[in-house]
Amino acid sequence: MARAVTTQHKVVVTAAAWAVALIIFFPILYTIITSFKSEQEAIQGFDLIPSFTFESYADVQSQYNYFKPFMNSVIISVGSTILALLIAVPAAWSMAFSPTRRTKDILMWMLSTKMMPAVAVLMPIYLLFRDFGLLDSRIGLTVMLMLINLPIVVWMLYTYFREIPGEILEAARMDGASLWNEIVYVLTPMAIPGIASTMLLNIILAWNEAFWTIRLTTTEAAPLTAFITSFSSPQGLFWAKLSAASTLAIAPILVMGWFSQKQLVRGLTFGAVK
């Protein structure tokens, strides 16, 4: 009896999980479906079966070169993530293993910077970028995305590092490991799942960031977010083309997320299962 209940329970939970997953995934699925419709079909109303035309993809490709914004997205998101990790690993290490009275306050302060609406600092940031010659540059955008994602990276790493017993690091120190060796050879290998999931999440956040990437670029550094917005039109039908551009823009990150989902889930639930 108990076994039957367990099976039933499992079925219900699995069905519920699938339903939730479908609800979450549905907007992306519908975007992909719409990209295979003609503009007329796209605007006609809800329909899950497209005519499987590739005309929108052809239009998108003929109108803009996809490769340049794609490469910009890769460089900016990967670059900002590496830069953020280089700063966040020592910062999180110091806060996790040598906390002071103010550590919690500093963490809260870092997080509070995420609470401010980005548009509030648009003008000063824009002026700084202008004066330093960073407008429409990949370097400027990489630094910008690193800065806006840094609080999250530090917080995530801090949480993972806290799970690692301090005694292991002490043992390394007893064996004569220097600070550098301690971080590189002891701490980092133990925190690999956490670092990997932080890295993946940060790449996704940077890839999808649309406020700064659109406002601080024009042609040279414009990533895929700018590529998408160029297909919206005030006069004329554009839903299918916009969906095709969106599908092309999210496809790489979707594939990456698909392949690394185990690592991502393991990292995100790291603290809970220990």
Added chain:
Amino acid sequence: MKLKTLILGLCTASAFALAAHAESITIATVNNGDMVRMQKLTDDFTAKNPDIQLNWVTLEENVLRERVTTDIATKGGQYDVMTIGTYEVPIWAKQSWLLPLDDLGADYDAADIIPAIAGGLTADGKLYAAPFYGESSFVMYRKDLMEKAGLTMPDAPTWDFIVDAAKKMTDRGADVNGICLRGKAGWGENMAFLTAMSNSFGARWFDENWVPQFDQPEWKKTLETYVNVMKEAGPVGASSNGFNENLALFQQGKCGMWIDATVAASFVSDPKNSTVADKVGYALAPDNGLGKRGNWLWAWSLAVPAGTQKADAAKKFVAWATSKSYLELVASKEGWANVPPGTRTSLYNNPEYQAAAPFAKMTLDSINSADPTHPTVKPVPYVGVQFVAIPEFAGLATNVGQLFSAALAGQSSVDDALAAAQSAATTEMGMAGYTK
């Protein structure tokens, strides 16, 4: 080894010399059909000007407006040519943010630009933006449904006729709505239509002393007419319909009449996309016999920001893209029907264009009947037909647009919406220092 180094050095030097010689200009634009076509035809420009390279930035209209405003206000220098509308030109020209375009070359023929369009882009007697395409608004209607309703559309209808025809053409069972009008909130969406409509009812946004006028009977009549006709003869969910949504409805045969931009004529008459392409008639926007029609005036124009370092190259491009020879270039490659409309008088005298675009005469008449410098029946202190050319207008009109959209959706009454609009406008104008 030395020879190799020398050759390498020479190659590098010549590459640098070439790169230094070619000047690249960045053009910000929107994703409209005519603009996309222009990007495809730029080989003609670069062949004539091999020393100028073109970089394009295409953005969604509101993002473009925000980006170029940020850039121009901070003198960021990111753009050398900007696509802007008739709303921005007088405001930006007043701020000295734009370079005057009175030196576009001997063969440019600025006198050929349609006077009403040029008037909207001129400040202190100087042209500050060159029109790329211009539009007004007019009535597009289904000739078959009009006939079925036993009516004949006059060339210049009144609002009474439009309201009556809308009711008679409505056939909910057959999914036909008598009239489709903009309902989506926004200063360039429902407020563009309603402001132009209000002009024909004798209403105005502000009196001569900048006092808001939403508490006047003319505005009440405007909004009541709009809400009532849309309730009786408009499509379901009209409060979220903008240009594109109504275009789709009309193309699918679900609208008897549609009052919107003249540029829509080329879409609804295109048999590739429209199921009613051969059944569409055109008429001037309606009036009430007060001397003003409910049509607007808009031009997407190319302007050169004052902060550019490449003014000469930028002006060369503007002159090319808005010239008579560009219209001929488009006609030779894509046919006369695809020529950007509404900018040059000579285009409307061209028999080939008249044959290819049956809506040409009505478009020109609509443009000519709009007067941005005297848009209303009563005197006003502002210019602009479907907008008020002051910086505060975009925010205020979007706010008012939300109130009117709510009235259309039945969430508030016409009286409440007008009272709230009056209150919002009074506060805004007081804060901005127009009134005390």
